[in-house]
Amino acid sequence: MDVIIDRVCGVDIGKSILAATVRTPVIGTGRKRREQTRKFPTFAGDLDRLATWLVDEGVTHVAMEATSDYWRPVWWVLEQAGFEMLLVNARDVHQLPGRKTDVADSAWLAQLLECGLLRSSFVPPPEIRELRDLTRYRKRLVQDRTREAQRVEKVLEDTGIKLSSVASSVLTKSARAMIDALIAGERDPEVLAELAKGPMRSKIDELTLALRGRFRDHHALLLRVHLDHIDQIDGHVATIDARIKEKTAPFDRQLRHLMTMPGIGEVAARVVIAEIGVDMAVFPTAGHLASWAGLCPGNNESAGKHRSGQTTPGNPWLTETLVQAAWAATRQKDSWLRARYYRLTKRIGRKRAIVAIAHSMLIAIWWMLSQDCDYQDLGNDFYDRFNNTEAETRRLVRRLEHLGHHVVLDTTAA
Numbered sequence: 001m002d003v004i005i006d007r008v009c010g011v012d013i014g015k016s017i018l019a020a021t022v023r024t025p026v027i028g029t030g031r032k033r034r035e036q037t038r039k040f041p042t043f044a045g046d047l048d049r050l051a052t053w054l055v056d057e058g059v060t061h062v063a064m065e066a067t068s069d070y071w072r073p074v075w076w077v078l079e080q081a082g083f084e085m086l087l088v089n090a091r092d093v094h095q096l097p098g099r100k101t102d103v104a105d106s107a108w109l110a111q112l113l114e115c116g117l118l119r120s121s122f123v124p125p126p127e128i129r130e131l132r133d134l135t136r137y138r139k140r141l142v143q144d145r146t147r148e149a150q151r152v153e154k155v156l157e158d159t160g161i162k163l164s165s166v167a168s169s170v171l172t173k174s175a176r177a178m179i180d181a182l183i184a185g186e187r188d189p190e191v192l193a194e195l196a197k198g199p200m201r202s203k204i205d206e207l208t209l210a211l212r213g214r215f216r217d218h219h220a221l222l223l224r225v226h227l228d229h230i231d232q233i234d235g236h237v238a239t240i241d242a243r244i245k246e247k248t249a250p251f252d253r254q255l256r257h258l259m260t261m262p263g264i265g266e267v268a269a270r271v272v273i274a275e276i277g278v279d280m281a282v283f284p285t286a287g288h289l290a291s292w293a294g295l296c297p298g299n300n301e302s303a304g305k306h307r308s309g310q311t312t313p314g315n316p317w318l319t320e321t322l323v324q325a326a327w328a329a330t331r332q333k334d335s336w337l338r339a340r341y342y343r344l345t346k347r348i349g350r351k352r353a354i355v356a357i358a359h360s361m362l363i364a365i366w367w368m369l370s371q372d373c374d375y376q377d378l379g380n381d382f383y384d385r386f387n388n389t390e391a392e393t394r395r396l397v398r399r400l401e402h403l404g405h406h407v408v409l410d411t412t413a414a
Contacts, residue, residue: 003031004116009054009083010109011064012102013071017041019102020050021110022057035110037103047074051081059083063113065090065105066121075123086113086120093118122292128277131247135274136317138240145233152179152226160213166206171230174200178211179227183220244270254278257368261361261375262337263329268321275318278369286366293318295359311355319358326357336378337361343383 003025012019021037038053040046054062062078063086064071071087079085093112112118124132149171153164156179167175177195186192193207200207248255248270258269276289283289290296294314329337337357344353368375379385397407 001115001117003033003114005061005114007057007059007061008110008113009057009059009062010106010111010113011062011074012105012109013042013064013067013074014102015042015068015070017102018050018074019106020054021103021106022054022059023107023110023114024057024059033114035107037106039102042070042073044073044077047077050074051077054078054083055081061086061113063088063109063118063120065093065109085123086118087123088118089121122276122282124277125279127247127250128274131244131270132274132317134240134244134247135271138237138244139271139317141233141237141240145230145237148226148230148233152223152230155219155222155226156213159215159219161215162210162213163207166203166210167200172200173197176227178207179223182215183224183227185220187215248273251278253372254369257372257374258365261329261364261368262332262335262377263325263327263361265325265328268325271321272318272365275315275321276365276369280366280370283366286363289366290359290362293322293362295319295322295355295362318362322358322361323354326354326361329357329361330354334377334380336380336382339380339383 007022007024009020009022011021017039019037019039021035023033023035026032026034036057038050040050061084064074066087066089075085075087088109093109109118123129149169153170156163156170161182163175163178164170169175170179174196177197178192181192181195189208189211192211193204196204196207251273254273255266255269258264258272259266264272276283276293280289283292287296291312292314294312294316296311326337326341329335330341332338337360340360341353341357344356348356364375367373393409397409400407
């Protein structure tokens with residue numbers, strides 16, 4: 001095959017060592033190529049030596065597989081050295097069976113790269129990468145807090161105290177005051193119920209019944225640890241939120257654009273920017289972005305038969321956020337997303353319909369960021385305005401006749 005890139009390097013990365021293969025032209029010999037392979041430890045100083053060697057060889061492009069998190073420090077060093085970097089999916093560069101070694105893998109990457117046969121994964125710029133780390137860790141903290149709240153409820157259920165059957169959450173102000181009093185030694189249900197605040201005071205009689213149980217010092221110790229952990233997580237979330245707000249300050253305009261879409265709040269908008277950035281030039285079309293995110297149908301055809309059309313693997317952080325946003329959007333009246341959801345539900349069911357709504361939202365996000373504009377809703381009457389009345393009438397008549405009815409149409413005056 002023809003060589004498209006003259007000076008390339010393929011890097012096979014492990015936890016402690018990497019193999020790098022450089023392929024360069026041999027001057028004065030036409031199409032003949034020279035191949036050199038070296039191994040380097042993955043310590044910082046050794047990565048600097050790798051970068052120096054590649055500069056000396058005149059390498060312009062470097063390719064590596066996305067191997068766990070081991071590729072990251074290698075990428076950062078070579079990126080700063082000014083190379084054109086490609087991060088490739090391992091499934092796209094399978095070696096022949098029986099010939100897999102670190103050296104062979106690095107040489108194979110270099111050969112594919114010089115022929116222009118590699119497709120690079122999306123690696124955001126440094127400021128977006130830092131924001132992505134923050135938003136992802138924030139999500140993990142929120143999940144940890146939810147698990148701790150479930151443990152609090154489990155301990156209360158073990159004692160026979162049914163606080164969660166009356167209160168909306170065991171972490172409301174009223175519920176927290178009652179739990180703190182239990183930990184401090186108060187056992188009288190009537191005294192505990194009187195700690196209710198606001199709307200909860202209308203449930204004092206139910207609380208008095210719910211707060212009677214077999215609460216012991218053992219349970220007090222467990223609850224104290226769980227609540228302290230929750231308070232600690234809340235402090236960490238607040239710290240992360242402040243940092244995220246600082247990191248997203250340069251993208252305030254894009255955030256405001258995203259928040260004009262139904263279902264997208266401030267937290268979701270920040271996650272979207274953290275996952276895809278604001279420069280949509282890296283995704284040639286909205287369809288490329290949807291495919292990368294894993295929010296488009298799969299394409300699996302063989303021998304003329306269409307097989308599974310389930311969505312392809314993509315970015316789970318972005319997908320989960322958009323699916324949650326899609327559920328929120330379907331609850332907003334007078335929106336096209338809500339109308340589309342109920343239209344699709346009749347045909348493909350709720351779960352597939354909500355994925356389709358998330359896909360539509362991502363397509364709109366690509367356009368909003370590309371055109372630097374707000375979301376323009378089509379309205380919940382969009383399908384009514386552009387519907388073919390005669391075709392819809394025929395469909396409904398066929399449906400009624402299929403159910404055993406005799407239909408006589410009588411046109412009424414408008």
